[in-house]
Amino acid sequence: xxxxxxxxxFIAGSxxxxxxxxxxxxxxxxxxxxxxxxxxxxxxxxxKVMDIVAENGIQHYLQGEDSYGSYTLLKEEYxxxxxHQEKTILDTIKDTKRIIEGDTLNYRVLSYTFNxxxxxxxxxxxxxxxxxxxxxxxxxxxxxYVLISLIVFTVLIDVTFTRLLVKPLGQIIKxxxxxxxxxxxxxxxxxxxxxxxxxxxxxxxxxxxKQINEAFAKEREFTANASHELMTPISxxxxxxxxxxxxxxxxxxxxxxxxxTMKTLDRLKKISSSLLLISRIDxxxxxxKDEVKPIALLQDILEEISHRLEEKNIQIHLNLKEDVLxxxxxxDLLFQLFYNLINNAIKFNKEKGSIExxxxxxxxxxxxxxxxxxxxxxxxxxxxxxxxxFRKSDQAENPGYGLGLAIVKSIASYHQITIQVxxxxxxxxxxxxxxxxx
Amino acid sequence: xxxLIIEDEKTxxxxxxxxxxxxxxxCDLAHTFHDGLExxxxxxxxxxxIDLGLPDGDGLDILKKIKKSxxxxxxxxxxxxxxxxxxxxxxDLGADDxxxxxxxLLELQSRMxxxxxxxxxxxxxxxxxxxxxxxxxxxxxxxxxxxxELSRKEFDLLSYLLLHKNRVLTRMQLSEHIWGTFxxxxxxxxxxxxxxxNIRKKLNVLASTEWLExxxxxxxxxxx
Numbered sequence: 001x002x003x004x005x006x007x008x009x010f011i012a013g014s015x016x017x018x019x020x021x022x023x024x025x026x027x028x029x030x031x032x033x034x035x036x037x038x039x040x041x042x043x044x045x046x047x048k049v050m051d052i053v054a055e056n057g058i059q060h061y062l063q064g065e066d067s068y069g070s071y072t073l074l075k076e077e078y079x080x081x082x083x084h085q086e087k088t089i090l091d092t093i094k095d096t097k098r099i100i101e102g103d104t105l106n107y108r109v110l111s112y113t114f115n116x117x118x119x120x121x122x123x124x125x126x127x128x129x130x131x132x133x134x135x136x137x138x139x140x141x142x143x144x145y146v147l148i149s150l151i152v153f154t155v156l157i158d159v160t161f162t163r164l165l166v167k168p169l170g171q172i173i174k175x176x177x178x179x180x181x182x183x184x185x186x187x188x189x190x191x192x193x194x195x196x197x198x199x200x201x202x203x204x205x206x207x208x209x210k211q212i213n214e215a216f217a218k219e220r221e222f223t224a225n226a227s228h229e230l231m232t233p234i235s236x237x238x239x240x241x242x243x244x245x246x247x248x249x250x251x252x253x254x255x256x257x258x259x260x261t262m263k264t265l266d267r268l269k270k271i272s273s274s275l276l277l278i279s280r281i282d283x284x285x286x287x288x289k290d291e292v293k294p295i296a297l298l299q300d301i302l303e304e305i306s307h308r309l310e311e312k313n314i315q316i317h318l319n320l321k322e323d324v325l326x327x328x329x330x331x332d333l334l335f336q337l338f339y340n341l342i343n344n345a346i347k348f349n350k351e352k353g354s355i356e357x358x359x360x361x362x363x364x365x366x367x368x369x370x371x372x373x374x375x376x377x378x379x380x381x382x383x384x385x386x387x388x389x390f391r392k393s394d395q396a397e398n399p400g401y402g403l404g405l406a407i408v409k410s411i412a413s414y415h416q417i418t419i420q421v422x423x424x425x426x427x428x429x430x431x432x433x434x435x436x437x438x
Numbered sequence: 439x440x441x442l443i444i445e446d447e448k449t450x451x452x453x454x455x456x457x458x459x460x461x462x463x464x465c466d467l468a469h470t471f472h473d474g475l476e477x478x479x480x481x482x483x484x485x486x487x488i489d490l491g492l493p494d495g496d497g498l499d500i501l502k503k504i505k506k507s508x509x510x511x512x513x514x515x516x517x518x519x520x521x522x523x524x525x526x527x528x529x530d531l532g533a534d535d536x537x538x539x540x541x542x543l544l545e546l547q548s549r550m551x552x553x554x555x556x557x558x559x560x561x562x563x564x565x566x567x568x569x570x571x572x573x574x575x576x577x578x579x580x581x582x583x584x585x586x587e588l589s590r591k592e593f594d595l596l597s598y599l600l601l602h603k604n605r606v607l608t609r610m611q612l613s614e615h616i617w618g619t620f621x622x623x624x625x626x627x628x629x630x631x632x633x634x635x636n637i638r639k640k641l642n643v644l645a646s647t648e649w650l651e652x653x654x655x656x657x658x659x660x661x662x
Binding site: 228231232234235236238239240242243245246255256259262263266269307308310311 | 447449450453454456457460518539540541542543544605608610628629632633636655656
């Protein structure tokens with residue numbers, strides 16, 4: 001999951017959790033507020049009454065009667081003042097029932113006793129519970145709506161902001177890491193961001209890439225120089241041996257010795273020139289300007305290699321479309337690529353085996369040539385390594401310097417050709433060479 | 439035939455000299471750009487072999503400077519550089535051939551012979567061997583006026599052996615002449631044997647090919 005998505009999910013989740021908790025607590029909170037407020041109102045009323053009594057005397061209420069009582073039209077509130085019979089002193093607020101004009105109603109009642117001119121009186125101020133809680137429902141609903149719209153609003157802000165915040169990371173991944181081809185080019189532009197972590201990450205990746213580039217360049221330079229420098233001493237040795245071999249008085253054993261040496265030298269020469277070829281491909285010293293018809297190319301190769309097919313009695317089936325044209329390629333290199341693949345298909349084939357070469361148009365611009373043999377196959381564990389230089393095959397009977405497929409790999413990556421290998425031990429191997437036509 | 443070898447690697451130059459002397463060429467050696475240029479300007483040569491990477495200059499410049507004054511000479515470029523551009527520049531400047539190091543001396547000799555035949559307009563392109571005649575120019579093998587069809591490689595092989603008749607050629611020398619050095623690492627393969635077998639098969643139908651000898655452990659030879 002993307003970092004931005006994760007962040008968003010986390011933010012939205014935590015917001016929802018808090019909101020849910022708040023909504024769960026809301027009835028309780030609203031109740032609490034309502035009853036606090038009621039207590040406050042009741043006390044206010046009590047004080048008002050006490051003020052009036054202090055100013056105007058108790059008769060202001062009683063007016064000669066024994067007691068005073070008053071209530072609103074809907075009986076939501078009432079106030080009562082009467083002489084207090086018992087000795088107890090009261091100053092409480094509690095929920096209790098009262099019967100007013102035959103209706104039994106739940107009230108929240110403030111009871112307060114006080115002395116006036118040495119006579120005890122009891123003041124009661126009451127408010128129906130129904131009226132206290134009448135705003136609970138609308139209040140809760142209103143709070144809920146406000147909350148939901150706040151959540152939606154903040155999540156929208158979060159989406160925009162996290163996107164902006166995480167965008168440089170996406171850029172770093174896209175421009176630096178995804179689909180990179182060796183060697184890395186155009187690494188000068190820095191990612192524009194004010195987040196220090198991203199700047200740091202970007203700089204570190206840039207430094208790393210630079211180091212890899214340098215190491216890669218050094219390695220290529222070394223291969224090129226080493227194999228190049230080897231050519232002169234090999235030439236000298238080769239010419240010396242050739243001159244020695246022409247000596248008429250040479251004994252047969254000396255002659256054979258020289259020949260053996262020449263063979264070894266020849267091997268050294270081939271390795272050097274293979275390495276040189278690889279480094280020339282890697283250094284892009286070949287021009288890709290040819291137009292090649294695969295069928296003509298493959299026919300040329302088969303003509304070159306036919307004698308080897310006969311040695312092993314191998315049947316070869318070439319089945320390619322006539323009208324395919326590969327553009328912007330190097331003919332010699334493609335020749336080498338398929339030559340090496342077919343050469344391997346022969347080398348690792350069994351006596352009287354067969355090789356099939358066929359093509360497919362996979363999509364409007366993807367063209368694939370498959371070289372399939374009936375040879376001994378490659379163990380699954382070996383497949384990832386077959387394109388490495390100087391791979392040692394575990395089968396002792398086949399010589400080879402592990403450079404044929406390394407050359408194939410270099411040519412393929414130089415031409416942006418994909419090669420897939422599938423193999424089954426004892427049954428054969430197939431190499432799929434995938435071209436992009438456009 | 440007089441040859442100038444301009445090569446800074448002294449040992450290499452000596453070995454080339456040794457080889458060419460045995461083939462009755464007269465050789466001069468130069469190890470630097472200036473020495474080479476001077477020798478080429480003073481003397482006249484039939485062949486000038488130029489190494490491109492000289493310590494005090496590029497061999498191509500020698501070629502540029504002396505090509506006009508020596509129109510008759512054959513220029514062969516010898517180099518460790520195998521770049522296509524180098525080859526093209528060299529040939530464009532008027533070089534007659536181009537050999538990439540390391541090469542077999544035999545290969546050098548036969549290229550020199552081939553160029554000489556062309557350049558000095560040698561008409562005698564018809565070589566005889568046994569009961570067969572070989573037309574190098576038309577690339578034909580003829581027996582009793584009947585043409586025998588050989589494949590391209592088979593003809594190359596036969597004519598190369600014939601050019602170096604009475605000499606044993608190793609499989610490596612033969613394969614390098616026919617296939618070049620373009621990275622085919624299967625040096626052990628016996629494709630030269632396969633070609634020889636085919637040549638014998640095709641010719642033996644008409645006449646004996648005893649002159650084409652297999653030298654055990656070494657290679658092949660045409661004895662005449």
